[in-house]
Amino acid sequence: MSNGVIHVIDKVLMPPADEPAIPEGCDYVIGIDDTGLAYDNIDLAIEVGQTVCWIWEGESMAHNVAEISEEGDTARMIGGDYSGESMETVDYRLTFTEDETFHYICEPHATMGMVGKVTVGTGVQEVTTPEPTYEDENNTPGFTALVLGVAAISAVVLSGRRRW
Ligand SMILES: [Cu+2]
Incomplete structure (x- = not known):
């Protein structure tokens, strides 16, 4: 009986078919836009502790997510966050635990402007002198x-x- 009620509510709240629900564990999802050569959210602001998921499936071209040290860089930061080799299907998740501005690129398309940033909290990393x-x-x-x-x-x- 309660199942029937829940089903009715589900139907009302379900997003349209072309707008998939956010996967569990993700606060935000970044995909590939209609051009196939850019992320669909290139300037995202989140709170400390939130998780961003870069997810795409069966894209015509292979993409990845690579942290860069500075905005404008076209080569990834060694030791930075990295989804690995560019792929047509990717599910890469990062949980941001401190204030910072996270700049990233798609390695094969960075020079074509396939870049993005995530502003976490204040966007400024706290510098602590030990x-x-x-x-x-x-x-x-x-x-x-x-x-x-x-x-x-x-x-x-x-x-x-x-x-x-
Ligand atoms: Cu790309």
Whole structure:
């Protein structure tokens, strides 16, 4: 009986057939637009903790997602986020855990302007200078004392030698 009710509600809420529902685990989905040579959302703003999914299936050309260090770069950042080799079908998901602006390209089509960005939170990565540790604070005096100590011993040894 409750099933019947849910079915009715589902029918009302179901999006049109050409607009697939967002897959579970994704807050946003970025696909390929009608030109086949661009992402369908190139300037997305999300909140920290949200997941963006780059998903396409059976595209006529192979595409990928490669993080770049700076806007305008056409080569991927080594060690950056990377969906791998460009493919006709891709399901690549990234969860963003801090404020940043994430710039990315499609490697084969970057020079043709196939690029995008995701602004996460404030869009500005917080730069934290690490607090000096206890060891750092005391390292210099300790080292100086050691050097002075060695110097004093050397002086004694040298002056001792001179006596011989
Ligand atoms: Cu591409």
